Amino acid sequence: MNQGSLDTASTMLRALIAGSSCEHIANCHGVTKSAVSQRIRILALELQRIVGVVGVDEEESPTAVLIRLNGDAYLEALEHFVPDAALALDLRRDRVESEDIDLCVMKIARHSRCIRRDTALLLTLFSTAAKPLEISQLEVRDYLEESGCIRTHSALRAEIAMNRISRDLLFQDQATNTAIDDYLSERIAHGIGTHGRPFYRGLRPDSKLFLSRSGRAMQLRMNGAVGQHLVCKEIHEIYRRIFAYSGLTGINTALARRTAAQTLLDNGANSEEIGRTLGLRKLAVQKLLRHGAGAAP
Template sequence: MAKAPVIEKRQLRHMLKVAAATGASPPRDVALLYVLYGTGVMLTELAMLTVRDYLLESGGVREESTIRAEIAHNGKERPLFWVNAKVVSAVDAYLTHRLSFRHGATTLKATFRGLDPDGPLFLRADGEPYRLTARRAGSGAISYSCDALSQVFRRLHTQAGVEGGHALAGRRTFAVRLHRKGFDLRHISELLGHSTLTATKRLIDSDPVKLGELVASII
């Protein structure tokens, strides 16, 4: 299976610009892209994040959160940080948009910004949650997918002219960018929830960095 593409900064900027002007829920789509590319989460993890995973009861942002074991792709808890200003700004704008439509809202306006803390962080354009589908392999192992959210990401990439783009592109791009910045495999692996450094190295290998860009930024 071919690796997901690495999305360069200019491509992501264009994708965000297009997402902000198209679709049934531009604020949600922009926030989805920022979270995907800014945290390295898996698609099903993103679908199962709750408001409580992002917000404190006071309504402030939970800067140090976790991908809980029950939603993690490998069943193991790992750290999740809401500290990137662009990611936080996009998610906050989306939650404000949600409240204007009363999607997932409660009567308790003083806590969790008036949103149901145990409800999904991201909802469909109609305010309904994304549904996961369970699949059982021949070995008996059960895996989950979220086809509706997967289609959202394919649309966001396609409409911006990014060929072969899908949700895993965010995870690989996240890893490659950290590696380009000089962070070691151990730290990248911890953020991604990989059980081995080999898995992280496999994701980073064949980084399609352009040689001209390396030379241009050397001094």
């Protein structure tokens, strides 16, 4: 999408969110109604896929109703949108490579104001394939046993899963576990979320696993006037900063899940198995892999 097309599509998107009909927008620009719908849809999909629209799944079809319900989130994503990132993602990135993650970790150490937490958040995203909203709601008890040992085979509780269905949550990546342990040790040293007893390493089991820099739980809120759903703007902003540190284009939370799906596919998993691991329907799995090297069987 060149700059001229982006400017036109952005103007149309803003008008739609402000309440104008596609027919009215078409009359203003001297084009057909279908042309307006197509331009808005293409831009909305790129915002979902490249930047991430808080409260909207990256694979969800951006209808006019959906865009209006989540207008503020689309406008916020538009402020962060870099067209070159879309080109880089389409032409170069089927997945995030280990050296890309290593670079992100190095840049976090150089630029972040919360190094241990941000490192743990980055690695948790790639090793568990959980969504940011799900990660923001993880609790200490989801990661630790009462004895303080790591729950290497945990479960994403149904009440925090996006589809409200419990699924496996694996903490079997050593680098991820080390990063989380370092972050929890920092919290314990500062008495953040602790209870003064030896259980769960002295941390409150119901304390959120990842906290804001001030030590409180990340803020959740309901979004949308109709069909309300939970969103966590704070964790999306954290991930945006993390990826911005790296200077790499086309890396985002959606690509992290595509990487996980592609890895499972390479290891012989089918669509049903990938969907069960990521909490997605078969059709959503196929959409997720559409930009990858192949399609799930």
